[in-house]
Amino acid sequence: MENNKVRNIKRLGNFELPGFFNYPPYFTLQPSRATREVQVRLWKKLILEYCRSQRIYIVSLEQDFPLFSNPAIQRSLSREAKEAFLSALVTEGHAEWMDSNCNKCLILWLTIQDWANYILNFVKENGLGSTMPVEDIRSGFDTRGTGHAKIKVLFRGGSGALNLLGIFYHLGVVRHFSHIQPFSGPELRGKELAGIDSIVLMRALRLLEQKGMAAIFKVNDFEGVKFCL
Structure with missing residues (x-):
């Protein structure tokens, strides 16, 4: 049957x-x-x-x-x-x-306000420093090991990127990157940020900027954000 x-x-x-x-x-x-x-x-x-x-x-x-x-x-x-x-x-x-x-x-499984809070809390809890490349936030910070691994993103793209170092120094960005604390353990918390849509990320960062909690800056093709922690 x-x-x-x-x-x-x-x-x-x-x-x-x-x-x-x-x-x-x-x-x-x-x-x-x-x-x-x-x-x-x-x-x-x-x-x-x-x-x-x-x-x-x-x-x-x-x-x-x-x-x-x-x-x-x-x-x-x-x-x-x-x-x-x-x-x-x-x-x-x-x-x-x-x-x-x-x-x-x-x-938006998290509202823009929730995303903004998540990003700010993540930066604070993991001691990542006040200034970082926007693209690093989208990576989810799953880098393994210890040390200032995230600063390496500044030097991607060949020797031309190295010329940005002097610009960053005058903008006061380099000294902020030097305050990034070494991290250890298998990975940093923040996987929710891995692969976050660029529209959502920028909306959240601009909301923080409007509230005086962050400042977005751009130098040539480099886009970064300084958090007011």
Whole structure:
């Protein structure tokens, strides 16, 4: 006898899906206000958790996105449903529309304010010094070993980069880099920052700058930030 039982999708790669993902009604916007509130809440949580686990910062409504369809139950979210769930995240500061037509959405599992706090606390807790290259923040600071390894980023790109050293000295940047404390242990905390989207990072740094907690500077192709610790 043929088994016609539908096989549910339990995982997307290494991400465990919630039970409602295999329940068809959740792929259709519910007319009842109370039911829709539950539906929206569940989808908001799912989108944030999935994007965070997979390091996804931008979701396009015009391209395939794993969460927006479930082939096992032959269901897909409508454009209206996608926009409704993402708009709910926008309202809470956990997403931002990147265009006026609401085709692309920047996902913020941490709000910009939370990202700003995270960066500032990370710099303080790890004694990284008050001045550093912006790109180092995006690295997540997973460098292993001890010493001032991060300063090496200044000299990437050939001898031309060495000419920046004199400029940094006059700007007072070099002496700030000299205050970076050696670090030890297998790795520094801050993996949440690894690969952070450049838009999100700069938004967070500019927020700190507006509050007088940081100053972003640029010399030729080098972009750095000085934290007011």
